[in-house]
Amino acid sequence: MASVPPGTAWRAAAPSTAVWSEIPRGTIGQRQLPTGQLFADGPPSFAAKALGQPSPLSLAAAATATATSVRRRSGRSQPSRPRPSPGQEEVFLWGGVPVTGEAVKWLRSQQAMSGTFEPSPIQDIAMERIYSGESCCIQAPTGTGKTLCFLLPMLQRLREEASASPARGLRFLILVPTAALQTQTAALARALLGRGLAENVYVMRRNASNTSIPSNIVVATPRQIKELLETPLTQAAWRRSMGALEMVVVDEADRLVNKWNMHQRRQRYKAQKEDPAVTVLKVIEYETTKAGRRDDWQLVAASATMGRRSHRNLKFSAGIDLTLIRVPGSIHWQAPEKPNLGQYRDGTTNWPEGLRHRVRVPKPFRFPKVMAVTAQTIFELAAKRVLVVLATTPEGGRTPKSMYGLNLVLGELNFRLEEFGRFEVVTCNEAIDDAAKLWSAEGAEQRRQQVEEDRCQVIIASCEAIRGIHLDNIDAVVLVGDPMSVGDYQHCAGRTCRYQPGSSEPVEGMAVSIVPDQAATRMLHWGQLTGFKLVEVPLGTNVKTGEANAPRSRTEEDVSKFEDLFAEAEEDQDWWNEPDESEEDEDEDALWAEDLQRQRDPREGSREPPTAWS
Ligand SMILES: Nc1ncnc2c1ncn2[C@@H]1O[C@H](COP(=O)(O)OP(=O)(O)OP(=O)(O)O)[C@@H](O)[C@H]1O
Incomplete structure (x- = not known):
């Protein structure tokens, strides 16, 4: 300056x-x-x-x-x-x-x-x-x-x-x-x-x-x-x-x-x-x-x-x-072979540099399955702040409707992610209210706390509502449903990979689209036209690292949690397998049963005559 x-x-x-x-x-x-x-x-x-x-x-x-x-x-x-x-x-x-x-x-x-x-x-x-x-x-x-x-x-x-x-x-x-x-x-x-x-x-x-x-x-x-x-x-x-x-x-x-x-x-x-x-x-x-x-x-x-x-x-x-x-964005990935590419035929694109595009195609594309894949994807991203954008469909002509209700998705993701304890699922309105305080001392303090804490905030928004909104430090965008046009996709994906406080260049980010089959094909075509490279990540492969998926344990804390549970389960197993104790138990049970029987029918097994009070 x-x-x-x-x-x-x-x-x-x-x-x-x-x-x-x-x-x-x-x-x-x-x-x-x-x-x-x-x-x-x-x-x-x-x-x-x-x-x-x-x-x-x-x-x-x-x-x-x-x-x-x-x-x-x-x-x-x-x-x-x-x-x-x-x-x-x-x-x-x-x-x-x-x-x-x-x-x-x-x-x-x-x-x-x-x-x-x-x-x-x-x-x-x-x-x-x-x-x-x-x-x-x-x-x-x-x-x-x-x-x-x-x-x-x-x-x-x-x-x-x-x-x-x-x-x-x-x-x-x-x-x-x-x-x-x-x-x-x-x-x-x-x-x-x-x-x-x-x-x-x-x-x-x-x-x-x-x-x-x-x-x-x-x-x-x-x-x-x-x-x-x-x-x-x-x-x-x-x-x-x-x-x-x-x-x-x-x-x-x-x-x-x-x-x-x-x-x-x-x-x-x-x-x-x-x-x-x-x-x-x-x-x-x-x-x-x-x-x-x-x-x-x-x-x-x-x-x-x-x-x-x-x-x-x-x-x-x-x-x-x-x-x-x-000001153009990244270079079209096919530009070296065909320099006459892109909207302005100059080999450049409108995409920010450093934005990576991934796609997942759940089959069948039904609500529970889609939500399970979304939760799994959020988990694999191991991010601090994830934005889940629900694609909108122009129902009834003018008013675009979100594919699934916001509250429905909020409840479903809360339910699926709560077992891990470190996810906080909120609607975009709450996040936008916080973002409006962005320039105040309160906003700066909130931002600092969030970076320090080992928690992940998951923000749910519709494609329409999130247009043009800046939220700080979004590490990844998970787009659910069919983005209707390449423009819509660009604006949704563009909520990540932005200038951030403390960065002199846009910070890298990832956009993961969870889409039906035909939408994935369409997106592949968009990629060739507008210059982004779309990579499909099948289920069972980590969306961030590309490695084959181990059990759902990504952080050290999760690993230790799973190890503890496993150790406990093994101890339980040992306890059940101990033969002596169980045999002793059997003997004890037999003695108790005999005793009980004797009390119920005192004449049986007893040579003593019944007393007057009994
Ligand atoms: N020169 C700069 N250096 C660092 N950060 C900047 C700079 N200019 C703006 N920013 C920050 O970048 C963030 C994004 O800015 P802004 O929302 O204006 O982007 P935009 O181009 O309008 O995005 P969109 O197309 O999504 O609406 C804001 O937090 C803003 O404060």
Whole structure:
């Protein structure tokens, strides 16, 4: 982290235009990759020229040039932003953004905790451009810090504007797909803003009274905003505030804006079945144009799986020319033989490096058997934190349903794992609540305790609910059921192998899928297309080590427990085998029986005459 001395800081910290040339060729972070295969190691045209191929950015530019309905904004008028007065505040240049205020403390605390806290590749490339007001789509593998990448520039702008001319009303809108992600994004934003400004972040809830716009930053789902724009009571205020927006973020953009083609888009528009995010973006475009600020608002979309259609649909909905800023993940495993592979035909993938993929196919694929295999897999992983994701199926059209009920799975896994004593099974809501405290002292203490204790936390979540959520230190993901698409699989598997507190690179992880036969075949095909290598681990083989399975004893404690039980059983055996004792017992039993008989019938065996009282 570069520290800029106070006073002289601001000019040195001003955003440089030579971002590309500052990144050494062939290097992303500390990872060495083939030169010319990355868009991060030079302007996209460099990489494309080196490969003799069109780059995604040049493709995107070509598509934009031909798309007449998208207005080009070459002369985007950037609002002149107030600068922090020199000598007053400490300025940290982090990822090209001159950070001030509480965010500096936050960055310092992260640095103190981890020893190092350098910007990730996507932050290195995109943050400065977002800060300077460029509309863009950021695409990088899961867990590489995209949230911080758009939050830090946004909050820095808010801080600067607040110090110059405190503005009221909505200025920044963050759209996310789920309530849990709302909570998590707002928690990070509040931590970055610190006490004085934290109340500027408002998490919208459906039941709250939303007739007035309470804060500068609103974190909402598109459906919530759409409802407010359509309800007569709230319509006027919210439409007006849409026209005053400065920046809109669409997180998990490919989930919020569907991959419709032009024909499908028209049909859905006619049937009034557009995605809520599309409706909201159209209203923003209309209202900003009406307010004469058509070029003054910025759109940032983020996702690990941004398809070209989602990218195009975003551009059409907002009427903004979006640049695609992409940092690729691992190298396609078949790339040496066929370099023209991957979504962007550059031999790279969207998968994080260090994620290993395993599959298990229980037969028959029935609930008890699936749960037995899941429990066995969790046991074999010998991990500290395992996330069990239940795949969802789109039942009844729109609402996706979890394959099995969460509580049913919770009970079943509790029952199967409790004999080992060291597993704690919880739902994802509990874990997400804990994760919201992540940046607090309490959260840090919890995290430390968990690492020290020899316990394994098993978190159960549905595929829908876990989208975009960061939970610390997930060692492995166990996916149960049929992942409907490769995108869903990527987001579920991507809950592991992420940046962790104290790591300067994503920590390795494993994704084990317990799927029916036909889903395994489909996943094998996905692997070839998108560049991950799927390995089948049959039952009876350890899913982590690949060795043949010994009895269910993995830890030393378990081994000693089993040895004790075995020794006890042997002792019991010896006791039963001792012939003398049992013979003695037999004799004793015979004597007792004789005695009893004599008491019952005193005349038998006795020559004595019966006494008067007997
Ligand atoms: N430069 C960095 N160095 C180390 N850790 C980082 C860095 N930037 C972000 N992180 C941490 O990485 C974790 C994952 O970040 P985040 O959730 O933003 O990833 P993401 O790219 O949005 O993932 P997803 O695609 O799954 O939503 C967070 O705990 C965050 O604090």
